[in-house]
Amino acid sequence: MIVILLGPPGAGKGTQAKRLEEKYGLVQLSTGDMLRAERKSGSALGRKVQAIMDAGQLVSDDIIIDMIADRIDRAGGKGLILDGFPRTVPQAEALDRMLAAKGQTLDRVIEMTVDEKALIERIAGRFSCARCGASYHDRNHRPKAEGVCDSCGSHEFTRRADDNPESVKTRLDAYRRQTAPILPYYRDKGILRQVDGMADMDSVTRQIETILNSQ
Numbered sequence: 001m002i003v004i005l006l007g008p009p010g011a012g013k014g015t016q017a018k019r020l021e022e023k024y025g026l027v028q029l030s031t032g033d034m035l036r037a038e039r040k041s042g043s044a045l046g047r048k049v050q051a052i053m054d055a056g057q058l059v060s061d062d063i064i065i066d067m068i069a070d071r072i073d074r075a076g077g078k079g080l081i082l083d084g085f086p087r088t089v090p091q092a093e094a095l096d097r098m099l100a101a102k103g104q105t106l107d108r109v110i111e112m113t114v115d116e117k118a119l120i121e122r123i124a125g126r127f128s129c130a131r132c133g134a135s136y137h138d139r140n141h142r143p144k145a146e147g148v149c150d151s152c153g154s155h156e157f158t159r160r161a162d163d164n165p166e167s168v169k170t171r172l173d174a175y176r177r178q179t180a181p182i183l184p185y186y187r188d189k190g191i192l193r194q195v196d197g198m199a200d201m202d203s204v205t206r207q208i209e210t211i212l213n214s215q
């Protein structure tokens, strides 16, 4: 089974991918991680990638396709969750050709849809205890006693610098730009499915499982 999971930052894609790995034995393939691992390995391909990146150039689609092909071979029949690739129609077509050459197909593209305004509110209100890491939210999960952590009694809290409405909006815009071109491609192929990314984590997992079990 080969699946692409699409979801904007903050929608819980990482959590869902981890659950799919555990339940279906899928291997998550992030292109960013793959490139870093390849460089670190010092392989011939890794040295080539290093040189390209040192020169400030983008790694070509061919190289990324080769890397994915290599991972498919090494996965020994295990399924994959692709993350971060493809982002353009030519990349999607190249991926299809490579998979076809291996007698495989992309089974499903699952998009976690979100209400952007609600997501911005959800992310931008997050804060956590500086001592124990317990998480809170301005609107719907404040400490029971104002300014005191429920779990450890600490009075110090922290907020991630990029968890503000402007940064979240920038990340959402980037995500929309990256996925917009490939959604119609997969919709036309009849393999695009959507889940409600604003639902709670367990419900999203159930929606994804229903999609994967019904093919």
Ligand SMILES: [Zn+2]
Pocket: 129, 130, 131, 132, 133, 134, 149, 150, 151, 152, 153, 154
């Ligand atoms: Zn605490």
